[in-house]
Amino acid sequence: MDVRPQFPVPRAARRAGFSLVELLVSVVVGLLALMFATRLIVSAEQNKATSLGGSDAMQNGMLALFSLNGDAAQSGWGLNDDLITGCNSIFSDTAGFALAPATRGGAAITPLAPVVIESNGANSDRISFYTGSSASAVGSVKLLANYAGGPALTSDTNAAFGFADGDVIVVAPEPAGGNCALAQLAGAPVGAQLNITPGAAYRYNRAGGLGNNYGPGQARIFNLGPGAKLALHSWSVNRGILLLRSSDLAGSSAQPVSVIDNVVAIKAQYGFETRAIANYSPSRNGMQVGQWSGPMIDADGDGVVGGAGDFLRVAAVRLAVVARSKSAEKPNAASGQCTASTAKPVLFSSQAPATVPAAPVTVEVAVAGDPLDWKCYRYRVFEAIVPIRNAEWRP
Template sequence: MPRRRIHPPTPRPRGLSLVELMVGLLVGLVVSLVIYQVLAGNEGLRRSTSAGSDAQQNGMFSLAIVAHDLRAAGWGLPTADTMVCARYFTYRDDGSTRGPVPDFPGAAPVRIVDGGSAPGASDRITMMWGSSVRASVADGLLQNVTAVPNGTAARLQPASKVALSTVGGFVWLTDDKNDCALVRITASAPSPLSPDTVILSHDPVAASAGLANYNPPDEAMGELAWPSTFDANPRIHDVGALVLRTYSVDNGNLMARDDFSSGTQVQVANNVVALKAQYGISDAGSQIVNQWVSATLGPAGNWATPSLVDLRRVKAIRLAVVIRSAIKERPDAATGQCAVTSVAPVSWPDGPAIDLSNDPDWRCYRYRSFETVVPLRNVLWANLA
């Protein structure tokens, strides 16, 4: 009888034991944690690098655009020597408010308004320039001028052969009484009394937000105490198109306003937390800056409202803008407090202090200060010593 072959028993299939599963899960969790920490570190580095790059671009752009306008200040304007003014009269009506032109600097091509040292305070800086190459030429008039801009007596008839500002440009109206009124030309016609010259009109126009009126009507002239006549050697200075631009910081933004244009504030750059400026002044009769002063009333003099003599000593502007990173950094995990910034940024050594404590989270941001000195070259060229 044949023998039966006996096969060994087939092993039964086995899965992972509970211990093996738990070890695998633990290893996976450790690997995931390591990967997360690496990614979180790289993301934090990327955020900081990106924020630093954005802050640098904002700072360089903000400083460059303000410095550019400062270099233009004073161009196309009569110097204080050629147009002596004891009082300045200006007017602006944008359809909703009317009165003197805001922040008008008078004889100064640049005027700083000191913001003080309160938390979050910034300075305000205004600069003005024109487009005429003949601004310092005093053009005499054929007639005494009635300042009220309604009627024939308000027309400006130059006595010399001059090509004056086109319609829409500005002229200063003045005389030996040293009252100076800024008016805008609304019409130009050939003069029958003096060949090759023109008769200029400065009538009020309908005001709106898009087109302001700079010539006061009769009632406004009374309210603002404008001079009624210019009858002591009346003359005009042609300044052409005028720019009066004011830079300030508002809610973390660098803002600009042009009061001879729309008159509305526009954002120039964001994450700007401070704007600080000082005058660079020389001794009388000199062009060399030997002192920096804030626009305040203090031991150095009254630079909040400087006199004409002191204005001639201003030769340069020192300017600083402080930029904040756009991204708020996370607080320290152990203390719950932000430690990214512990000391407030500075404008420049021995410069105006910067206090950011109006924002309780100011330490959670990174800051950079950008500073420059801008010589007022148009003042220097005019040799206003």
């Protein structure tokens, strides 16, 4: 028989589970933990988006600058004779390509030159690079007979050596001062005769011939190489996309094609040789940059802005690409304003070479049609200086 005293067990002790207070405390702790976890995830995602956006801008900007740099390095091949560089040129292309416009003494021209910059102030420039592909570089023959239109040209030598069917030629007045004309050889030369008859296979020929007259012995005929390899390239930016209009890329002659996205601006400056040297010649005096300028200047001091001598004085080109992050960052919660970027990029602010004053440019990075403020994006600037080496390797 159990004689241990019996004590009543409290009702609360017989009950299992949590009290209401304990349950509420648990819910609050759980909500706090969820809030901190959410903040941590959101912050991590924001940092990830920022990092990936910076990576995208780095990749796109470097690729864009590499493309422009490559064109600039090769520009001027076959176009660096004093008779050709800067010559106002008559040009026709059934595929739709057009030479970049410029001005000479206030008059509109379309010059042949290694680089032509259509400077647009704070807005993005259009930059054109022209390159031939002839194995003979700037080899030429003299125009023997009078030319007053038509499909036949007569040289002073056997043109079968150095000219072939489909080659693009430039007829340049000698001495310099008149208009140049481009055409394409329709068939192999026959002795000293060159044929420029129009045809579906000869896109650079026009009805009626060159469109300019040349007297006997008053012009030279230069060979730029096969028409399929004639590299006339114009780079531009529209709505945050880098565009290329090209004579040697199918489908891009009449209208530019998209190359790289999230590139908001490209800018360029001529690097002019400005030394006042009597009878200046690159082969004797070399070339060095004395002034940077986006617009053309009177570099040779002849009183005419945009003359052929000014294009002959272009020793280098300074290039800049501005790329932006792919994703926009959210506005500040307190102000409702974006603060990812607070100032527009300033390009060309450093002196290079050290003795040449910089010509800084604040560039416009807002993209037309974008509903977001430009300050919601991060930007990266890429710059390079490219010597126009073919300008110095002049005959």
